[in-house]
Amino acid sequence: MTGGAAPITGRRPGGPVLELRAAGRVHGEGPRRVRALAAVDLAVASGEFVAVMGPSGSGKSTLLHLAGGLDAPSEGEVLVEGAPLASMRPSTLAALRRRSVGYVFQEFNLLPGLTAAENVAFPLELDGWGLRQAGAAARSVLAECGIADLADRRPEDMSGGQAQRVAIARALVGPRRLLLADEPTGALDSKTGSTILELLRDRADRGAAVVMVTHEARFAAWADRTVYLRDGRIAGSTGPSDPAALLGTVDAGAP
Template sequence: MNHLPTPADHADGFLRFDAVSRVYGSGPTSVRALGPITLDIHAGELVAIMGPSGSGKTTLLSLAGALDKPTQGRVLLHGSELSALSPDDCSRLRRQTVGFVFQDLNLLPGLTALENVALPLELDGVAQIEAHDQAREALQGVQLLELADRFPENLSGGEQQRVAIARAFVGQRSLLLADEPTGALDSVTGEIIMQLLRDHCGRGKTAVVATHNSAHAAWADRVLFLRDGELINESN
């Protein structure tokens, strides 16, 4: 049976944190990395998460993408509780619904930009011709189609970041999670990345982006501030 969430399941609270906490370890040495937090992110929103190092940004993104499970509370995507998914459904969700962009981009050096972007689809069983078509579309979306045949080492840092974003966009994924994607970039390149994410959300996709940079966060519909794992303020 297929328990994967679909867009029709839950139109409003696209991504919901319901009294979610994540505690590492137990007893006197335990660390409360996050929460409890309650949060609703809507389809089509671009949300920025700001906060000092250690404030829980990566933990929040990991929970949103089902890379980690809450100690307490529930994370719901399209109305489905992520912790309740079977391991198979969970990995399918990570392949088909959620795209990640990490600060160290994890581009494979032996593959061209196009092949890197097509890879998640091919791993998911999409035929190569179709996967490459969709990868070209995703590269077009980050204005990088002309560099599709370059290897990562022949791309600038900003271009590599755009390839990583295209890889996270590719196919029908509806949620993009980016962990400080502009961290290593100069400010102009960082702005371009944020603008691409802005455009992506304008096309009905949802993105949650951790950033240290308030100018970059200003591209978001909403900015959430974390401190010591707690949501301290919100602005829009």
């Protein structure tokens, strides 16, 4: 793998994997009522890598939570591969998240009693994979992330950057159709961050839909499209050539 900007393959994306249709989310009631997301329309196709940018509080993490079925919209709907998440039974939604959706959380959420390999293999085991098969898949993706040497180490014995890479490996393992990453390079140095972006780019080129929240225009440049959120709404979007120019356009005159 090489550093620098990732080449865009030019391959035409397939059909939509993720759709937000006039999706909104309101938290609280009365004077504490906060609209985190408002009437967002967004479709992400198979083979497409979309970066989401915007200031703190603009709704970026809320968008990912709705996309992954971790939260329900107050209005509108969210569909994954054409299936509305709101109409799914809890068991069906949980199975969808295990099998098809990989999620990189800012908090990592690694299980402290398990090794890195066991953490990565765990969702596969929950989905019925055999221990040997799940373990082999986990060690393979740990090697892809450059941390094969961490396979038998527990989270308490890892640095923040190492734990983040294990969390990323867990999101990438198995046949994921939708990858959601919330600041996946936040605790990583520049070289390691580029390696992770190459992995996300590779998964998109192989047919997954990838949505990544980032504050860094240089990381957004790996994506096919950058969407900019402000005050819970989509304020603009652009292709991969110059996400920094998008920031200047949508922030012009902003307080």
